[in-house]
Each structure stands twice: as C-alpha cells, then as structure tokens.
Amino acid sequence: MRRLLGAVLAVLLTSACAVQGAASPVTPSTSAAARPGGAIELPSRPREVRLDRVDPCSLLTEEQRAELGLDGRPVFSEAPVGLYGGADVPLCTIGGFEPRAVTAGLSLVTSMGIERYTSGELAAELRPITVRGFPALVAVPTRFTDYCTVVVDVAPGQLLDVQFAxxxxxxxxxQPQLCQDAQSVAAEVMATLLNG
Structure with missing residues (x-):
C-alpha cells in the first residue's frame, strides 16, 4: 500500500495536482484566492497543531473508523516520499471491505507545508475548503479517478495528507464520492488532533 500511495503522490508531482459551526466540519473556503500563475492563497490557520512524533494510526478511534467504513486493521509505515522532498513520512493505511472496498492513507508531513500544493506545479484540480476551521485543499487528480486527496495546513512547514482510494x-x-470521503476522514482526524 505504501508503494501505491507513493506512486499516487509521484503522479501528482510529475504531471503538474473545517469546521466553523457545528453543522459541518468541512466547508468550502470563500477567502481563498488565486494568485498570478494559478497559485492559490489560503486563509490563515486558527492556531498551530504540530505533528512531530504523532502516530498517524492513533488519530482515528475504532468508532470513527467504523463510521467511516474502515474495518481493516490500521498499518503503520514510514518511508521517503518524493513529493515531500524525499523526507520520511509516517503513514497509517486503513482498509475497508464492507460495504465497499476502500483504502484510506493518513500521512503526517513535517518536512513541507501546504505551499507544496499552492505553488501551481501539481497536476490536480485544487479546491479550497476548511476542515475544522483550518485551511485545506481538495486535490483531485486530473489523470486518475480512483482516489482523491485532502491536505490540511496544520502548522508552518507541516500538513496532514489524507488520501482516499x-x-x-x-x-x-x-471520484466525487472519494473526495467527500477524504474530507470526512480529514475532519475526524482533525477532531482527534484538536482534542488531544
């Protein structure tokens, strides 16, 4: 699975890819703006949530996983990821088998911030949102339709990367459903981080 997620990230790189209020933890961002060259400017984060030494497999409880349809055992790994400058990135992969076959990957990136996505260099359609009040992007790949990514700006030089496949x-x-599911996972992970 690590290879699959690494390949997905590499494709994004080479082919040039909230909650405010109680009703919804993920909302479209109305304050994000495009800069010259197609780059995106996001609103400020409400505070910093550092990811250093956090185990990504600790970020979804058994109840949260069941609600999200992730009934597989969480599997931790760590390996270099080219998209993030070759830095080692902790990853938790969780599968779901019933009622549908899916995989969620939770990566905690401490070597590079969300500016990696806002630079305009990735082959994805980027849609600004907020997740639990934090600026985030839905990165919809333009060449593949079997996954979707949500990245959340949690601290300077750090981001939460959620892939749903x-x-x-x-x-x-x-794919629109995969993007909704990635947003739901990101919202639950952020809830855990904010309550931790």
Whole structure:
C-alpha cells in the first residue's frame, strides 16, 4: 500500500495536482484566492497543531473508523516520499471491505507545508475548503479517478495528507464520492488532533 500511495503522490508531482459551526466540519473556503500563475492563497490557520512524533494510526478511534467504513486493521509505515522532498513520512493505511472496498492513507508531513500544493506545479484540480476551521485543499487528480486527496495546513512547514482510494471492486466508486470521503476522514482526524 505504501508503494501505491507513493506512486499516487509521484503522479501528482510529475504531471503538474473545517469546521466553523457545528453543522459541518468541512466547508468550502470563500477567502481563498488565486494568485498570478494559478497559485492559490489560503486563509490563515486558527492556531498551530504540530505533528512531530504523532502516530498517524492513533488519530482515528475504532468508532470513527467504523463510521467511516474502515474495518481493516490500521498499518503503520514510514518511508521517503518524493513529493515531500524525499523526507520520511509516517503513514497509517486503513482498509475497508464492507460495504465497499476502500483504502484510506493518513500521512503526517513535517518536512513541507501546504505551499507544496499552492505553488501551481501539481497536476490536480485544487479546491479550497476548511476542515475544522483550518485551511485545506481538495486535490483531485486530473489523470486518475480512483482516489482523491485532502491536505490540511496544520502548522508552518507541516500538513496532514489524507488520501482516499477505491479498492478496485466494480462498479468503481465515483471520484466525487472519494473526495467527500477524504474530507470526512480529514475532519475526524482533525477532531482527534484538536482534542488531544
């Protein structure tokens, strides 16, 4: 799975890819603006949430995983990721098998911030949102439709990277649904981080 997620990140790189209020933890961002060259400017984060020495597999409780349809055992790994300058990135991979086959990957990036995505260099459609009040982006790949990514700006030079992918069953899960699921996972992870 680490190879799959690494490949997904590499594709984004080479092919040039909230909650305010109680009703919804993820909201569209109305204050994000495009800069010259297509780059995106995001609003300020409400505070810093550092990810140093956090275990990504500790960020979703068993109850949260069940609600998100992730019934597999969380698996921790750590490996260099080219998208993030080759730095080692802790990753928790969690599968879901019933009622559908899916995989969620939670990466805690401490070597590079969300500016990696706002530079305009990645092959993805970027949609600004907020997750639990923090600036975030939905990164929808332009060349593949079997996954979606949400990145959350948690601190200077740090970000939460949530990928949600189809498990390969037919019919395939529509990409808009994968993006919604990635946003739901990001919201639950941020809730845990903020309450920790």
């Amino acid at each position: 189809s498990g390969g069953r037919r019919p395939p899960i529509p």
